Amino acid sequence: VSKGHWEESSILQSFLNYMKFLGAKDPKVEIRAEYPDAPGADSIGSAMVHSPGGDGALYALIQENVNKRKGNIDVWYNAPGKKLIQDPQTGIIHGVIIEVNGAPKYVRAKNGVILATGGYENNPDMFRNFAIMQHAYSKGARFNTGDGIVMADDVQANIVNMGNNNGPDPNVINPETGISFGYMVAGSKDSAWAGPAFTRHNVIMVGQDGKRFWNEVQKTRHGRVPFHGDYVHLMMPDPAYMVFDENARLASKIYGSWSEGSEKEIAAGLVKKADTLEELAKIIGVDAKGLADQVAQYNKFCEAGVDPQFNRPKAMLKPLSKAPYYAVQVQPTFTNTLGGPERNQNAEIMSRNGGTILHLYGAGELGSIWSHKYSGSGNISESLVFGRLAGANAAVVKSDVSQESVLGGKPGFRPDETAPLYQLQPGEKLGIGRGMGGVIAIAVKTDGGKIVSIRVLNQHETPGIGGKAIATLPNEAVANNGKIDNVSGTSVTSNGFRTALADALSK
Ligand SMILES: Cc1cc2nc3c(=O)[nH]c(=O)nc-3n(C[C@H](O)[C@H](O)[C@H](O)COP(=O)(O)OP(=O)(O)OC[C@H]3O[C@@H](n4cnc5c(N)ncnc54)[C@H](O)[C@@H]3O)c2cc1C
Structure with a gap:
């Protein structure tokens, strides 16, 4: 594609056409180059089922198309x-x-x-x-x-x-989910789909020696960071910690799904707290002098508005100066x-x-x-x-092998396809929706126009996020006869549950 002419790209057009062929109503193209400073970067675009994305719409679309072709496509699970x-x-x-x-x-x-x-x-x-x-x-x-x-x-x-x-992207492993998406902690601005960029506040990241190892507010290029005119994988010490002060704690949540001011996470011991940096260093097992020296040096960079160590931008050079101090371990994560x-x-x-x-x-x-x-x-x-x-x-039919059936036309084995996918109890109706983790299947029982019970038969929502919503929505739907509010931060799961409920009630 010639520079700046991505709209004319036949490749992008064919992606858009392909998505329309699959059933996408309003596919979009956005400029999205990972290396915007690379020659030709303004010619790289991304095609999306709809905008904004991040809700698994492409996967849903493809699965829908596989389901439509059931007669021609056998899907066998548990057959590695x-x-x-x-x-x-x-x-x-x-x-x-x-x-x-x-x-x-x-x-x-x-x-x-x-x-x-x-x-x-x-x-x-x-x-x-x-x-x-x-x-x-x-x-x-x-x-x-x-x-x-x-x-x-x-x-x-x-x-x-x-x-x-x-990867790696330095990140906090959410103990509720055991996982984390990479861009939620580090970054220079909040993102609608990734969450708060906590590190733009009074936050640094250090290794066991108490020393910083990168510019904490940069967005990695899938784990790659600038290096002498090139991009290479970030070298990240293990263990590593995010250290911050009271100003940072009050400025932002660490994760979208976490508590304001990290109150709950501090109480749970996930975020460590101490009155002095020295005490904090002791708690997390980091070299106390190393950390004290690093913070003193970093605070001077903040005063001067220049970070000769890692080039953190001036607007985000915020000192660690207000006690108490906090630390949380960051782990290398990758997609x-x-x-x-x-x-x-x-x-x-x-x-x-x-x-x-x-x-x-x-x-x-x-x-x-x-x-x-x-x-x-x-x-x-x-x-x-x-x-x-x-x-x-x-x-393509090959001529170098026999096309005859070696079984003489007899079928081989197949997994049992006659077993029903979900077991319903008398009076229950099956409802299917789609959440962040695929199919949400529920069994709904009604009596005289009132919902009397909802059982969740299948769901793979993220534990601690969509999983939390799935745990509460059935009771709420029974109590309010189908009227439910979105559980905050889980609109895809909540909508999926709502679709499943409507599906069951329509039967
Ligand atoms: C959080 C996250 C965000 C991402 N965001 C993006 C993005 O925005 N854009 C982008 O382009 N890419 C993104 N990626 C990467 C992208 O999702 C993957 O590279 C892509 O889905 C890979 O597709 P695939 O079909 O090769 O493999 P997969 O979709 O991973 O499928 C492989 C399948 O093979 C199955 N399998 C494994 N072993 C066996 C076996 N022995 N027998 C039978 N089946 C087996 C697995 O169960 C799995 O279902 C992201 C990845 C992650 C984790």
Whole structure:
């Protein structure tokens, strides 16, 4: 795309058309380059199902489309791929061994197998082996344990970019959720979808030696920070702490879902409090002199309006000067990994012995096309683009294998599809909605126009956020005969519950 002419980009137009084809009513394009100072950055745009985003609308749209094609697409849950079946003579991939109820099952694929198992974000051993951090919290994809990498390696695929991942972002792990989204703590301005940027106040981050390790108000580029004219992964000490004073505490919540002035988190002991910096250092096990020296030096930077240590901007140089002082541990967090089997422009997996591995295709973040300067939104884009390429090419009928059924037309096994998905009790009606974590299914019983009970049958809302709403909404809906308010900060969950309720009541 020529500079500044992203509107004319045929690539973006085709994304918009594709989303319309999937059923998006009002898709939008926004300029969103991860490296705005890079040449050509003003030509990079992001297509969205609607704006503002951040509510899982694309996932919902795609799932809806899969559901619509039920006759052509079988979805098997709890049937993980374990091993590719490769002809040792020809190298052709003939299928995959999957595991169902603890037993191996052999699935033949006449024309192709597509690996789209994501990265290794939730495999701590792989993380230690391949990423530059010894440990880090993954913010997503709980079941992405690098299986596709192992399966591809097993058939001699060329494994690339294994050290490349999107992090770290220093962040507080919310004990209620066990997770955290990366941009909620650090940053220079609040964000509608990420929450308060707490570090723009009287806050610094230090390692065990009491010394700062970065410009706390910068937005990382998925974990990358400026370094001598380049961007490299942030070097983050572990453990690390966010240290702040009374002014910061009163200025902002740490997380959107946390209490004002962090009152509850201080009472729970998550945020440590002390009258002096020395006492605070002792409580968190940080070198007291190191911290005192660092704070004194940082406060001088604030006075001068210049931060020669990390270049924190003048407007956000706010001293730590008002007792009491507070500290909370920050952890390295990251979204996803990018390494895996290399693929070519046809989504064919490349062999480390040269050429392609016949009938094996790949899509998504597994063996991502994005190398060490990942540009935000590129993962979803490549999932869509390479998903379509891989699907189209794997579906081409191949002439190098027999198209006859090896079972002589007899069906193989299938998971039991006759079992109902949800068990309803007499008088209950099923209601389906969609929250932040996918399907919300509820069973609603009415008597003479009054709701008498609501049972939640399925939900995967974030514990401590949407999960809290799901815990209270059924009782509230029964007490008020269906009239419910949004639980603050959980509009997607609340709306999903409302849709499920309306669905059940319409039956
Ligand atoms: C919090 C967060 C925010 C993000 N924001 C953005 C964003 O704004 N824009 C963007 O482009 N990207 C974003 N990303 C990254 C993006 O979401 C992922 O890179 C993308 O979804 C990857 O898609 P995928 O299909 O390759 O893998 P996934 O969507 O992760 O799917 C892989 C699937 O494979 C399954 N699986 C794993 N092992 C096996 C096995 N052995 N057998 C069968 N199935 C298996 C997993 O259960 C999973 O369902 C974000 C990621 C996170 C965590």
